[in-house]
Amino acid sequence: MRTPPNQLPCWTERTNMPTTATFHSWLGTLFGHSESQVLLLLDNKTALQFLVAWSLFESKCFAGYVRAPDIAQYAQRTAPSIGPAALRDAAAHFHARYQDRKRFENLMHGHKDQRLLALLGRPFDELTSEDRLFLLVFVVFRYRNNIFHGNKGVESWLFYREQIQICVQAMQILVSHAEQTTPTMKDEAA
Known part of the structure; x- marks a missing residue:
């Protein structure tokens, strides 16, 4: 299965299986902040x-x-x-x-x-x-x-x-x- 261009593969903590997330969702998770905060930053x-x-x-x-x-x-x-x-x-x-x-x-x-x-x-x-x-x-x-x-x-x-x-x-x-x-x-x- 191919990942859409605006999404990156990630790993879910629960299943340790790859999943897909947008860059801003991934970055928010990585920083421990909301997706909306990351969108403000990226804008x-x-x-x-x-x-x-x-x-x-x-x-x-x-x-x-x-x-x-x-x-x-x-x-x-x-x-x-x-x-x-x-x-x-x-x-x-x-x-x-x-x-x-x-x-x-x-x-x-x-x-x-x-x-x-x-x-x-x-x-x-x-x-x-x-x-x-x-x-x-x-x-x-x-x-x-x-x-x-x-x-x-x-x-x-x-x-x-x-x-x-x-x-x-x-x-x-x-x-x-x-x-x-x-x-x-x-x-x-x-």
Whole structure:
């Protein structure tokens, strides 16, 4: 029996036998959220753009996998070749946003990073371009973790639309910079 094109095979828990589900039904089951929440997410271009940009960012800028300890090295290596104005507004936005303790706790979910805490404790104008890049990439990383590993419902992604859009814009700049420095993507698409 052939699966319709808009449906994917799944396994039922009860019978351990394959069954068919739409993508949004499958994703909702996988995330433990309702199909309607998943439909809201899939209809939202911001969320989709974040997922695509993250995939490119992680692949291009971190050789396929980002870990929190890698961010400092990345910032040190990359900051000197990116103009300080390119990411200033995004870094300033997140620096100001996470002065609020509740927002910071919501971002971090119990995780600690001493360098990030120290940077948030200093005036933004005193931060070096490396500090600003570290802060920005760390925040993007935390958004990624909260999206993929967080305990929030899918619909909560939409509450952070402005912040997610800023993350996407920052990743666009960083991926473009990495591609300009080391072109590889056009070859892959050929």
